[in-house]
Amino acid sequence: MKLGLVAGEASGDLLAGLLLQGVNARWPQARSVGIGGPRMVEQGFEAWWPSDRLAVHGYSEVIKVYFSLLKLRRELGDRLLAERPAVFVGVDAPDFNLGLEARLKAQGLKTVHFVCPSIWAWRGGRVHKLAASADHVLCLFPFEPALLAKADVRASYVGHPLADAIPLEVPRTHARAALGLGERDVVLAVLPGSRRGEVTHIAPDFLRAAVRLKAARPELRCLLPVAPGVRALVDAAVVVAGAQAAVELVDGRSHEVLAACDVALVASGTATLETALFKRPMVIGYRVAPLSYQIMRHMRYQPWIGLPNVLAESFVVPEFVQEAMTPEALSNAVLAWLDDPAACEVVAQRFLAMHHELRRDTARAATAAIAEVAGA
Known part of the structure; x- marks a missing residue:
């Protein structure tokens, strides 16, 4: 064959x-x-x-x-x-x-x-x-x-093959140990995308949001798994955003970071589904070049862009697109999850049902x- x-x-x-x-x-x-x-x-x-x-x-x-x-x-x-x-x-x-x-x-x-x-x-x-x-x-x-x-x-x-690859029961303890995190650490996963254009358009405001969150919650651990081939771009974005003390970079290992985190800040795409399969609450952000957005927004049939919301046919998790994707909006939405464990549990159960359907x-x-x- x-x-x-x-x-x-x-x-x-x-x-x-x-x-x-x-x-x-x-x-x-x-x-x-x-x-x-x-x-x-x-x-x-x-x-x-x-x-x-x-x-x-x-x-x-x-x-x-x-x-x-x-x-x-x-x-x-x-x-x-x-x-x-x-x-x-x-x-x-x-x-x-x-x-x-x-x-x-x-x-x-x-x-x-x-x-x-x-x-x-x-x-x-x-x-x-x-x-x-x-x-x-x-x-x-x-x-x-x-x-x-x-x-x-x-x-x-x-x-969806990811539903087979990702375990139904999240290996949180193992992932945290592998990443050197404590059980009591409060962890934010920051996933601005794997493509160069995503890093250019999305990472800067994700990093600024992490800076705001670190100032509001000094104990917060912000982990950013870096995709192969974009490390130099991410390093530069970290410096421009002044996020050196706010964000910890991890080479790859995005699944471990998602398994270990409490909340994820994630660019729209496959990573949103991965986050849902790890049963984590998330805040979705997305931005493209202005010309691309003007073309795309006239072709949309649905109000949602994140795959978990599309599958649920509702805004299960918040989305911030284009001009709405500001550091303040992103950080406030992350804080809302961190301050509401009951809402996090509700969304985890919805994502578990989604996982079974896709497996x-x-x-x-x-x-x-x-x-x-x-x-x-």
Whole structure:
């Protein structure tokens, strides 16, 4: 079995790495090639290009690298057509992957798209492009296959692999010990994102919020897990925000930090779902370049941007977007959680129910669907 895969940025690498565990269990001699990151490489993936080549944040950044991305997609497509894998799996990154999948499908290759584009949130017209690009879609959320069926797109609900990877019972004591934290420490996890654009637009105000919180609660421990490849940017942001004494940087280990924390301050994206699966109350913030926001805000169908709120169809946790994402607003919302243990327990129970719904042994379910597409 030979698979082609493309995963962009840290979240896609994580999803694809978990998928490859199922692939390797079913086909021990499988070969997987394409664009990927370290988690995929750990599973034996052959990365022709690294996944951070696709880690672009917002429309304005895409414009800057548009032609280089087109060149990369063309070169990758040429190589995949020469290799002729049994199936190509595009992991998220729809703006890159759907065009590639359409080309491969037109040349007779089987194509699977892993992670339904958020057509229920914005840009619903992409469902027609999805229909033309993918033979099958692997959906992370239970309501998605019915939406795709309306456009005659074959799809399977496979659950979310993070729900399998993250334990139902949070290993808080173990995580705190591993991070050198005491049981009585009050801990804030600060997760401003893994992409360079997120660090640029989000980290400064997250760090200023941490400074305000440290001044209000001197005993507070603020831990910021730094994603690979952005350490220099984070270091510079810490200095600019004057947060050297307020924030402790940790290389990676975001899951340990989330397991150990009392509250999380997190950028909208996959990390919000990870935080929910660790049953932690959170404050969600998000900001993109002004041009990107003006484009995006006219395409939104729902009032929520954070995945836990989307799944709950309500503002279970607060969100602060664009101009509303100020250090004062963020810090006040964090303090509100710290001052209300009963509310924290209520949201933890809601997140536990969400965890059970999303836990479906995704690696095995997704691999079975891929095998059906491949006829293997």
